Amino acid sequence: MNVSIIGTGYVGLTTGACLAFLGHKVTCVDADERKIQALEAGRVPFFEPHMEDLVADARCNLCFTTRYADAIPKADVVFIAVGTPPGPNGSPDLRYLEAAARGIGQNLADHFTVVVNKSTVPIGSGNWVGALVREAYEQAKGRKANGAFAVASNPEFLREGSAILDSLYPDRVVIGADEPRTSEVLYTLYRPILEQTFQAPAYQPRPDQLAAVPLISTDLASAELIKYAANAFLALKISYINEIGQVAEKVGADIRQIARGIGLDARIGPRFLQAGIGWGGSCFGKDTAALVATAAEYGVAAHIVKAAREVNRLQRERAVDKLLAELKILKGRTIGLLGLAFKPHTDDLREAPALDIARKLIERGARVKVHDPVAMERFRRENAELEVACCASAEDVAEDADAIMLVTEWPDYADLPWEKLGASMRSRILLDGRQLLDRERLTRAGFKYIGLPD
Ligand SMILES: NC(=O)c1ccc[n+]([C@@H]2O[C@H](COP(=O)([O-])OP(=O)(O)OC[C@H]3O[C@@H](n4cnc5c(N)ncnc54)[C@H](O)[C@@H]3O)[C@@H](O)[C@H]2O)c1
Numbered sequence: 129m130n131v132s133i134i135g136t137g138y139v140g141l142t143t144g145a146c147l148a149f150l151g152h153k154v155t156c157v158d159a160d161e162r163k164i165q166a167l168e169a170g171r172v173p174f175f176e177p178h179m180e181d182l183v184a185d186a187r188c189n190l191c192f193t194t195r196y197a198d199a200i201p202k203a204d205v206v207f208i209a210v211g212t213p214p215g216p217n218g219s220p221d222l223r224y225l226e227a228a229a230r231g232i233g234q235n236l237a238d239h240f241t242v243v244v245n246k247s248t249v250p251i252g253s254g255n256w257v258g259a260l261v262r263e264a265y266e267q268a269k270g271r272k273a274n275g276a277f278a279v280a281s282n283p284e285f286l287r288e289g290s291a292i293l294d295s296l297y298p299d300r301v302v303i304g305a306d307e308p309r310t311s312e313v314l315y316t317l318y319r320p321i322l323e324q325t326f327q328a329p330a331y332q333p334r335p336d337q338l339a340a341v342p343l344i345s346t347d348l349a350s351a352e353l354i355k356y357a358a359n360a361f362l363a364l365k366i367s368y369i370n371e372i373g374q375v376a377e378k379v380g381a382d383i384r385q386i387a388r389g390i391g392l393d394a395r396i397g398p399r400f401l402q403a404g405i406g407w408g409g410s411c412f413g414k415d416t417a418a419l420v421a422t423a424a425e426y427g428v429a430a431h432i433v434k435a436a437r438e439v440n441r442l443q444r445e446r447a448v449d450k451l452l453a454e455l456k457i458l459k460g461r462t463i464g465l466l467g468l469a470f471k472p473h474t475d476d477l478r479e480a481p482a483l484d485i486a487r488k489l490i491e492r493g494a495r496v497k498v499h500d501p502v503a504m505e506r507f508r509r510e511n512a513e514l515e516v517a518c519c520a521s522a523e524d525v526a527e528d529a530d531a532i533m534l535v536t537e538w539p540d541y542a543d544l545p546w547e548k549l550g551a552s553m554r555s556r557i558l559l560d561g562r563q564l565l566d567r568e569r570l571t572r573a574g575f576k577y578i579g580l581p582d
Pocket of ligand 1: 286
């Protein structure tokens, strides 16, 4: 099929490259000319394991442009994958979505095209995008858009850091549409994934025993709400273990054993039960805020989701409070942060806890040194206003530091030469914000180990 993708970020590029890898003809559109130039030169503008390999493998089916006119008229399916960042009152800022919908409407040809919302959009956006596309089409063509297009919702569940795995071998595909012929087009598009009939790339083998992927075919509003409900549930699972962590700390219980003990219950499952600093990233914060805002519009209080957000906010404060309790005075101290990205295996810094924690430490008069295995360049580009010292290694972070805080659970930090690091520090204090490190190992290396929870 001919596919166009509007917005070539983490989601758009992953979708485009995967569909091209499966044999569809894909045109990726982005408003950012530099991004398109980099992609044309074979460079992926963000860090994602094996994305450059996938783009290279799919290159014969993949092209990149900034012009809607080069992409929309020939498309059978147009995906919208532009950003929907948080707006001031919790509802997402939909200006990119609106621009994309209008651009699509102005450029649609006369054959039937399915316009798909892959961006995470508030409930009801399917109808809204439909109205915008229709209006733009009718203005551009001077005639009614009857039957020229239909809107579908196909929410994205990929995780940065394992985006290719999640896209080629998803837990499920959700398609929301109000007419059967729209769902059928998307069913045909996704058939190789649903039936797992493609040859897996060597760098991303098919998980054992994956024979088929479940399809949820539903109406537009249900598909839109599935996305918000899934993200909010994952977010509240993290906040739940963090709340249990506070109780565990008070009663002297071990949160890692508790997480294992509850996670082995098949009804609960072990994932998203790692206590620590809490979630960050471009999705959980904005999607929980959007769900609360939508619920409020309909008179629903969303108590549980609100509480999960508050617990998460407080975890970052707790991390700083624990250092304060240990050091008594933060003014003039040097604190080293290990990890900047909001999670390992990505360079994405959106809503990253490390940025918030660095700001809080600076406000209290501390000097902050930072390191991340892959996000340093992006950090310098996007956060130039933050007055921190950028270090080339964890060893540099440790030098003359009064304490180190492990913020992102990069595997690189799991087994550092702690004796060497400790020897160059002013005091051997380590706050493990992710329950990653071995307390006994750190204690043997002369550190005061502080857990979150402890
Ligand atoms: N990143 C994730 O892990 C993830 C996972 C699931 C869902 N989502 C959702 O997917 C959507 C996209 O997220 P992302 O992380 O890929 O965002 P992103 O910021 O990485 O990419 C968005 C891209 O859209 C481009 N763009 C903006 N307006 C445009 C326009 N009018 N025309 C063409 N291009 C335009 C931007 O230049 C940018 O490259 C969001 O709604 C997000 O909530 C993201």
